[in-house]
Amino acid sequence: MIQSARESENGTDRSAPDPMVPRFLRVRRRIREATDVVSLEIGSDEAGAPVPGFRPGQFNMLYAFGVGEIPISVSGDPSTTSSITHTVRAVGPVSAALAELRPGDSVGVRGPFGTCWPVDEAAGYDVLVVASGIGLVPLRPVLYHLLRYREAHGRVALLYGARTPRDLLYRRELDVWRRTPNLQVRVTLSRAGPEWVGDVGYVTGLLPKVRFTPTDTIAMVCGPEPMIRSTARELESIGLPATQIFVSLERNMKCAIGFCGHCQLGPNFICKDGPVFRYDRVRDPMAVREL
């Protein structure tokens, strides 16, 4: 049985930097992923200087000066030390300001914060990565990790659902991953025109189309919460124990270190105890509207 999403080490070391003070980094590269989604590669002013490392699934608080600060998942390769990549969808004032940043612009960064996906604990297991929409962002580092340590895992599958062809993220990488041996990649869209020859339908409809042994599989799921709940139910119904299903949740995070309480879900703070949770630990609170 997988014990838990690994705890991060935030706030336990007195010599560590104050987690409430942002570090100033600069945008080095901006990549448009979709109409309203960009990836920002950011790094230190000093060429080659390391940036804070992260574990797949963790997030940083990104500060758009004069506008505000929001949590953004790290979407880059965890083995890269000189820069850190985030993917931002412009939906509110802060995310829109972040999405407008250009190479050379400054951005405030606090973090990384939160628990991570159980990539090490998944050694020896089949791994299902199930993402919907922007939910692919915190799971991309998992794929980098799994591909780097491919021999440590059984069968690996990425199931990804997007709204339309133009909403697909990381298209170039999806093409590369599709051609990667020993990696099953299935993509489905909510709707599509005749130019799309792939699957159309809901992401759970892809589950019967990939090979895995449910009892020996670890699933990592991220997307809108109804998608997470329906996917987890489906996985349980085909034999995955809830203890082998991991989900990433989102709430109104402010301090990111469990002080302010804005992101509380039952006994948990999403920022500190999550965002990655073992499903059996959040299944009940997720079903309570008042929480």
Add this chain to the structure above:
Amino acid sequence: MTSIEELLRLHPFLRGLPGEIVVLVAGCAKNVVFQPNGFVFREGGDADSFYLVRHGTVALESFVPGRGPISFLTVKSGEILGADWLVPPYRWSFDARAVELTRAIAFDGKCLRDKCEADPRVGYELMKRFVPPLVERLRTARLQSLDLLDDPKRPRK
């Protein structure tokens, strides 16, 4: 050459169906092939058939003037295609187009309905097989209709 009864026994939809019922429903079935981009059926047409897809992919679509056909579901090998033959007035609600070369078993809808009327056991066995995929499609269609992947602040046309 593989008989229609053997093909029916191989299809996941009819797995476990008693042999005598397979023989009975085989009388309503025939093999069909659709070329890429060929229509299996068209919206508004007589829903006189029901299909078990053996190989290939079929896109269920609705045509929107000014935008063209929009697909909302693909049906693949091992899955079923078509539910309108079950409910009067037996008209197709959508277009179904083969995305690639598709082989299927087509049932004559009226023939199958008549056999279900004549022998409730046939009807019950088929109902047990129809309901799970139909409920699953209803469930996922509801989730798709929520359009959760849309940006709520995206300007509406």
